[in-house]
Amino acid sequence: MSGARSARARSNPRNHAGRHGPTDAKPGLAARQAASRLLSAVTESRASLDGLLDPAGGNPAFTNLGDQDRLLVRAILLSALRHLRVIDAFIDRLVDNPLPDGARALRQVLRVAAAQILYLDVPDRAAVDLAVTQADSDPRNRRFAGLVNALLRRMAREKDELLPAISAETPAFPDWFEDRLRKSYPADADAILKILSEPPAIDLTVKSDAAVWAERLGGLVLPTGSVRIGRPEGPVSGLAGFEDGEWWVQDAAASLPAQLFSKLDGLDIVDLCAAPGGKTAQLALAGARVTACDQSANRLERLRGNLERLGLDVETRLTRAQDLEAPDGFDGVLLDAPCSSTGTVRRHPDIPYTKTPDDIMRLARVQRDLLDHAATLVRAGGELVFSNCSLDPQEGEEMVAGFLADHPAWSIRPADPSRWPGLETAITPLGEVRTHPAMLRHEDPRLAGLDGFYAVVLTRR
Known part of the structure; x- marks a missing residue:
């Protein structure tokens, strides 16, 4: 037998x-x-x-x-x-x-x-x-x-x-991934690669009193205002405050794009690729009248469920970002564009094995098309925030530079580094936001780092 x-x-x-x-x-x-x-x-x-x-x-x-x-x-x-x-x-x-x-x-x-x-x-x-x-x-x-x-x-x-x-x-990741990382971040590549092999902490965006929630959950307050906690033994949904909608899970870097708007209270803001809704929730919590769009019915339903738990009221639309029409425009547009997600490898270690350089090139073209359309939705005097969770400049700095070269009426409104003490190095000389996983160092690697993100505020002269 x-x-x-x-x-x-x-x-x-x-x-x-x-x-x-x-x-x-x-x-x-x-x-x-x-x-x-x-x-x-x-x-x-x-x-x-x-x-x-x-x-x-x-x-x-x-x-x-x-x-x-x-x-x-x-x-x-x-x-x-x-x-x-x-x-x-x-x-x-x-x-x-x-x-x-x-x-x-x-x-x-x-x-x-x-x-x-x-x-x-x-x-x-x-x-x-x-x-x-x-x-x-x-x-x-x-x-x-x-x-x-x-x-x-x-x-x-x-x-x-x-x-x-x-x-x-032994190199930790496929050659293509490490080669591009070393080219883009020559001084930080080794530190980035080291921390990518560590399980990440959990960051929470709280509605109020970050210090109180940090104490209650045994965490610490980050420069972004997020609360960072160690990984709990059980599900995150079992932690205090979840059922009451007092916070939601969102990497600290992912919370930055919504913070870049100079004003939100009382303004009409559209979140073009909104699901699962963390940035949408930030916009609504700040007092904006938010329209949240997504092309996936399942993802949009998940967004609605998340916002219902948080007690936030948002208009939702099932539509592709590039198909959205708004004759009157919006005071602000947030485009967190689909990307290679290489900035989230610590959370999603499959990415170096499921993406390729060709994917990065293709996605950069998609982002450019979306950005061109997003610019048509901004009212005079409004702001356009573009972001994604890619570490690759081809999807961030280089793509935006090409947009600005083709649209001379648009320019970057520089971010103010003093808004995020401890993250000043995340602001580029041009005023863009560029985070990478080796930032926010901590003696405990489980409490260090953050996702790689690119974000920029664009305005029309």
Whole structure:
């Protein structure tokens, strides 16, 4: 009897893969199988991790799992992607001969197990045993079950000795990503790359009394006015103030674009790419009459739900930004444009594996088209705030420079560095905002850094 059949014969019929899933051959096996499948989708098919893990429309291998298994799969995938090149280098160090070119499924099994052994608080024995069972239950990998067992046991024995050296000599991310980062941030690239491998803290935008909420939640107040907390053991929705709509989760850097308007109270402001609604909420909280637009009905519904919890009243429109018509215009336009999201790699470590330089070039063209249209929506004397969460100047500084060259009536209204003590270096000589993950340093790396963002205020003469 094969190992897989033996495991099934011994399994308890009450052990389930999830609320709606099939009986699990061994507790925890379905979670590892899901992690391998989703890791393959990211690294081989360039699928978005957010999409795969979406609770409503994600991959069934994930959505059919129970809550605890979902948490484990998410942790495995985030750790595996943050350290993928190191994990691969460690695996390759331990094999006598390179893995066969066609053994992609085998490598995913090894990556998932290695992420647990090297970076997660999972017993080595459990990670090895489940990886062997997973290999033995897959016809593609069954003949490699012995290799999986031997390699992972050796990894567990030698990780303390080998991991520091392998980490030091192995680039953390794909070459294209590191090369562009070093070109754009020569003085800060090493610090940025180092912090991108650390799980991020959680930033909250609060309605009022940031110091009070920082004390209540055990956090600290940032120069942006955000409250930063460590990652809680349970869901963020279980923290004090969530149900009452006293705050929302929003990276400190993401809170800056809405703060760039010189005036909001009583003005008509449109947020062109609004979902999930963090910036929309800031605008409404400041007293603006906000029109929030998004081209996705699902995302717009999520925005409405978020604003309802926060008790904020906003007009919403289901439309593409470039299709919005407003004959009377708006006092202010916020265009937080779709981008490569390379500034959020710390939160979304799949991005270096799902995006390419061609994507950056394509998205820069999309942003330029959106910016050209956004400029037509601004009333005389109004302000246009453009932003995105890309680290790449092609999507930020260079794209805006091209816009200004083609539209000589428009210019940059410089941001005032004194508004954000401690973030003065985030203001460029031209008055743009440029944050990167190595800013906001802290002795505890879990409380340091922020997303990479570009933002600028444009006005028409």
